[in-house]
Amino acid sequence: MQLPRKNHVHAWLLLMPAAILLIAFTHYPTVTTVVKSLFSKGTAIRPSQFTGLDNYRMMIEDPVFWKVLGNNLWFALGTIPTSIALAIVMALFVNRALPGRSLVRMAYFTPTILPMIAVANIWLFFYTPDIGLIDQILTAVGISGRNWLGDPATVLPAIMVMTIWKEAGFFMIFYLAAMQNIPPELKEAARLEGAGRWTYFFRVMFPLLMPTTLFVFINAVLNSFKLVDHLFVLTKGGPDNASNLLLYYIFETAFSYFETHYAAALTVVLLVLLAAMALGQFFILDKRVHYR
Amino acid sequence: MSRIDIHNLTKTWGTVTGVDQVSFTVPEKSLTVLLGPSGCGKSTILRLIAGLETVSSGTIRIGDKEITHEDPARRGVSMVFQSYALFPHLSVRENILFGLKVRRVSKARQQERLAEAARMVGLQDLLDRRPSQLSGGQRQRAALARSIVSRRQVCLMDEPLSNLDAKLRAEMRGEIHRLQKEVGLTMIYVTHDQVEAMTMADQVILLNSGRVEQAGPPHALYDRPDTSFAARFLGSPPMNLLMLSSRQAAAALDDFPSDAEMETMHLHQGMVGVRPEHVRIGDTGLPAQIVAADYLGSETIVRIRLDDQILFARTGNKVSSDPEARVHVSWPKAAVCLFDKTGRRLSGDFL
Amino acid sequence: MLQKMQLMMMGLLLSVCLTAGTAAAKQTELTMYYPVAVGGPLTQVIDGMVDQFMAENPGITVNAIYAGNYNDARIKALAALKSGQPAQLSVLFSIDIYELIEQDAIVAFDDVVQTAEEKAWLNSFYPTLMENGKTAGKTWGIPFQRSTIVMYYNKDLFRKAGLDPEQPPADWDEMVAMGKKITTADRWGVMIPSTGYPYWMFGALAMQNGQVLMNGDGNTTYFDHPAVIEALQFWKDLGAKHGVMPSGTIEWGTLRQNFLEGKTAMMWHSTGNLTAVKDNADFDFGVAMLPASKRRGTPTGGGNFYIFKQTTPDERRAAMQLIKFMTSPENSARWSIKTGYMGVSPAAYDTAALKDYVAGFPYAAVARDQLSHATAELSTYQTGRIRKTLDDAIQATLTGAKTPEASLKEAQGVADRLLKPYR
Structure with missing residues (x-):
């Protein structure tokens, strides 16, 4: 069926605001980033030239790139499952009738509404050796202080803990909403059939939460690559890149070293990574999680 | 074995009393309907029996066992919910088998019972569908199968048909009744629909504000309502309740009352109840005026003004809906129920 | 008036x-x-x-x-x-x-x-x-x-350790010796911050050991000079060998708080903190020039x-x-x-x-007064990258991942490659 011409015009007019915003702030920058990644660094004295894949070749030889990529994978692995599990546990806890429920919900959600920079500043003092909260507690039970952020072995886990603390409350809200959407009769039906709490959770509730889990999972993965605000305050990627993550490295490259073209190449890699993961999640996992 | 005894069952939430001193007995393999308007406590009673709510006081016995505070899973009851409560992520097969798997019934027995239950409700070909792929009636059948497969003798049904359209409802009503008899279930069935109560019940418990208004077989409730509430709740249109002077009351009878009967009439200060189908429109009795007549095919419902009161008559004859038509109404004395001022039926009656 | x-x-x-x-x-x-x-x-x-x-x-x-x-x-x-x-x-x-x-x-x-x-x-x-x-x-x-880097010290802690509060350490050996007297289970002798601006602190140590980090044209660095390597070895030794400073890296942002809470008797920090320390210290504190090795020194x-x-x-x-x-x-x-x-x-x-x-x-x-012993702060062409390279080398050494020699030689290699076009 052919739409009358006037309808086409209407359709385009209605699409335009969104399309303009998308093109101006998403598609056009993406294209220019890809193009830019094929050129060399330019200064007023030495203009930039087309160098093909040189920036990517440089990336392969750049140990810091591999280091931050590895860090990012560990960071994702370390934060995502734990924060999701914690979010579910917290949501289960506050999804019951308990005194001061809204207060507890609020308390769980508080980390999320705090700006990341503020959170990082708080945790900076938690982690500070000797005077930090964590060390003071450890000293009280007779364990001598550790330099959490100054030791390459502990710095990334320390940042993961903070991220989990920050993210779990956010994810909890989604789980809480999803749990409240599960009809209470399902639980009653399961109870009558003799299903205990665990059986109910694993056989009924968790499968029903799968759409939420998928949503949260995608968000968590994206966040693990997107959230780097805390690094500005906590470690600046140190010591010796032990806590450096890909996006922070891109920032450093672009704005500290002014190697915007190399940064563009790194950005392209990040884009491809994220796009691949998002597509994979939607196509592979999506089929298994929706029941309605 | 599966007879249910409810004794002085009470449920309170703070100062609110939802169920108040309710007692009744459900004989084995019979169907009892809990009937009442919304908020009367019928669903709460069902949930108390199922163990989904805690009992404030009173006792519940099933067979020889007191189960007032027993774990829901060990009461030997199955339940069908108004929303069916099917697990949306599981196939019909998995839904039906859910309880058996939880209780670790052997695989072979699972299959055997599944086949039997599926055959009984006619879902053999739909076992691999998800609930979302079923129609309302099919979902209802799946919920029934889940209840049957448990082999529990007591089945509790919470308004199981209220989500279905009228035609399907009639069909499923018959189906549930058939299954109850076939399997020999002791069933408590909650509804606010008097048609379901009248057609299915061996016993109807009519509830009002958490109390038992009247219990008995459907015809007893219909013919001899204990209270004006029961009189008004059952029947469509309900029983006419009229304030009549003893002279009027006597005049309305088409068979002449005895003196003793007249005496009762004189003493009585309350209301006269007559079912619409017993109201005769003719030339004798009390003078009245037809207000409207609704022709329904097999019958006609006539609205009649009697002084400042309105009464309904049901008749097989065609009635001219000519307004202002002057008529006379009368009824046989056997059809009359007398209620006192508090709404209780006077035991004396005419009979 | x-x-x-x-x-x-x-x-x-x-x-x-x-x-x-x-x-x-x-x-x-x-x-x-x-x-x-x-x-x-x-x-x-x-x-x-x-x-x-x-x-x-x-x-x-x-x-x-x-x-x-x-x-x-x-x-x-x-x-x-x-x-x-x-x-x-x-x-x-x-x-x-x-x-x-x-x-x-x-x-x-x-x-x-x-x-x-x-x-x-x-x-x-x-x-x-x-x-x-x-x-x-x-x-x-x-x-x-x-600013320059100066040494803030806690006179009360000096007194407690039996040291003369008016005699802050004048050279590295004294700083280590005094640090050892002061250090206890819950207190360190000295802290030199190694996040944020490690290259800056290191500029002081290198100069004190007789070697600046770069030339005046900003196109040559001297990261692998023996005196520079020795300076980094000393920094590492403060924690690893002498035990007067925590090992690992020390956070720039919280160091002042450490000092104010008496967790360290001496800290190297920017003069820009002077007023803040003065306003917040509830103990008697002093400010001294950085100690010398071969000479005194600090970058501006x-x-x-x-x-x-x-x-x-x-x-x-x-x-x-x-x-x-x-x-x-x-x-x-x-x-x-x-x-x-x-x-x-x-x-x-x-x-x-x-x-x-x-x-x-x-x-x-x-x-x-310290200006007469001061030099320029590390600044070259490609300065961001080179600074970060040196920062990484310093942190890799302090956290024990690499030896001073290996990390600084590596950093110098990177710097040479980056600066070649500017020579």
């Missing part, structure tokens, strides 16, 4: 009268970004100074915009430049000079000064503070919020004024006027007292205000 006020008022009136004529004719608008890298309400101080300047110069309007830390300020200034709405002048990191030159963003002051008096003005600052502002024979940056640090190239001659004149005002002895003295940053010229320390302040609080002059 009253007389002084009257004098000031008269001067103000006079300058208003003098500039009134030109003001009516033309209004020059200046946008200036400035960073704040240490704690305290420094934006108020700057705003106050700018307001005073505008009152004295009605022909010039100044928008002073706080732009975060040094990094943010540079990014914002350059972004504004690229977007075509440039600032006319800014306070930026003194070591951004090569990057700014390479971006062709700034003009040399030699091309802006006109009168002989102004040329003389260029030479009125401490020469050491000018080192980071000069390259290729020209002056590009005028010192403003400048902090921000310089730059004038951007995309400016009209009028704007440049106005910018010159503002810079001259902000760095005048009186204002430099005021700035120094409010913050702990140094007075930028000898004349600043000759003002009555700063003289009085130093007399009452002699530690305010330590940074100045």
Whole structure:
């Protein structure tokens, strides 16, 4: 069926605001980033030239790139499952009738509404050796202080803990909403059939939460690559890149070293990574999680 | 074995009393309907029996066992919910088998019972569908199968048909009744629909504000309502309740009352109840005026003004809906129920 | 006092009268970004100074915009430049000079000064503070919020350990020896921060060991010089061998708090913290020059004024006027007292205000006295990358991942590769 011409015009007019915003702030920058990644660094004295894949070749030889990529994978692995599990546990806890429920919900959600920079500043003092909260507690039970952020072995886990603390409350809200959407009769039906709490959770509730889990999972993965605000305050990627993550490295490259073209190449890699993961999640996992 | 005894069952939430001193007995393999308007406590009673709510006081016995505070899973009851409560992520097969798997019934027995239950409700070909792929009636059948497969003798049904359209409802009503008899279930069935109560019940418990208004077989409730509430709740249109002077009351009878009967009439200060189908429109009795007549095919419902009161008559004859038509109404004395001022039926009656 | 006020008022009136004529004719608008890298309400101080300047110069309007830390300020200034709405002048990191030159963003002051008096003005600052502002024979940056590293020490803890609180360590050996006396289970002898700006602290250690980190043209580094390697070995040994400092890296941002809570008896930190420490320390503290190995030494640090190239001659004149005002002895003295940053010229320390302040609080002059032992802060072409390379090498050493020799040789290799095109 052919739409009358006037309808086409209407359709385009209605699409335009969104399309303009998308093109101006998403598609056009993406294209220019890809193009830019094929050129060399330019200064007023030495203009930039087309160098093909040189920036990517440089990336392969750049140990810091591999280091931050590895860090990012560990960071994702370390934060995502734990924060999701914690979010579910917290949501289960506050999804019951308990005194001061809204207060507890609020308390769980508080980390999320705090700006990341503020959170990082708080945790900076938690982690500070000797005077930090964590060390003071450890000293009280007779364990001598550790330099959490100054030791390459502990710095990334320390940042993961903070991220989990920050993210779990956010994810909890989604789980809480999803749990409240599960009809209470399902639980009653399961109870009558003799299903205990665990059986109910694993056989009924968790499968029903799968759409939420998928949503949260995608968000968590994206966040693990997107959230780097805390690094500005906590470690600046140190010591010796032990806590450096890909996006922070891109920032450093672009704005500290002014190697915007190399940064563009790194950005392209990040884009491809994220796009691949998002597509994979939607196509592979999506089929298994929706029941309605 | 599966007879249910409810004794002085009470449920309170703070100062609110939802169920108040309710007692009744459900004989084995019979169907009892809990009937009442919304908020009367019928669903709460069902949930108390199922163990989904805690009992404030009173006792519940099933067979020889007191189960007032027993774990829901060990009461030997199955339940069908108004929303069916099917697990949306599981196939019909998995839904039906859910309880058996939880209780670790052997695989072979699972299959055997599944086949039997599926055959009984006619879902053999739909076992691999998800609930979302079923129609309302099919979902209802799946919920029934889940209840049957448990082999529990007591089945509790919470308004199981209220989500279905009228035609399907009639069909499923018959189906549930058939299954109850076939399997020999002791069933408590909650509804606010008097048609379901009248057609299915061996016993109807009519509830009002958490109390038992009247219990008995459907015809007893219909013919001899204990209270004006029961009189008004059952029947469509309900029983006419009229304030009549003893002279009027006597005049309305088409068979002449005895003196003793007249005496009762004189003493009585309350209301006269007559079912619409017993109201005769003719030339004798009390003078009245037809207000409207609704022709329904097999019958006609006539609205009649009697002084400042309105009464309904049901008749097989065609009635001219000519307004202002002057008529006379009368009824046989056997059809009359007398209620006192508090709404209780006077035991004396005419009979 | 009253007389002084009257004098000031008269001067103000006079300058208003003098500039009134030109003001009516033309209004020059200046946008200036400035960073704040240490704690305290420094934006108020700057705003106050700018307001005073505008009152004295009605022909010039100044928008002073706080732009975060040094990094943010540079990014914002350059972004504004690229977007075509440039600032006319800014306070930026003194070591951004090569990057700014390479971006062709700034003009040399030699091309802006006109009168002989102004040329003389260029030479009125401490020469050491000018080192980071000069390259290729020209002056590009005028010192403003400048600092050096000094050693803050807790006299109470010195006393407790049986040390003379008036005798802070003069060399490395003394610092280690004293540190050992002070260090207990819940207290360290000394802390040198190794996040944030590790290369800066290391510039001090290297110089004390007799070697600066780079040449004056900004195209050669000396990271693998034996004296430099030895300096890094010493830094590592403070924690690993002598046990007077925590091992691993030490956080720049929380170090002051550590010191204020008495968790370390000595800390190396920017003079920019002086006022904050003075206001918050509930114990008797001292400030000393950094100890020596072969000699004393510290890099200077902090921000310089730059004038951007995309400016009209009028704007440049106005910018010159503002810079001259902000760095005048009186204002430099005021700035120094409010913050702990140094007075930028000898004349600043000759003002009555700063003289009085130093007399009452002699530690305010330590940074100045140390200037004779100071050198430029690490600043080269490709400075961001090279600085980070050295930072990584330092952190890799302090955390025990690499030996000083290996990490510094590696860093030097990277630096050589990056700087080759500039030689």
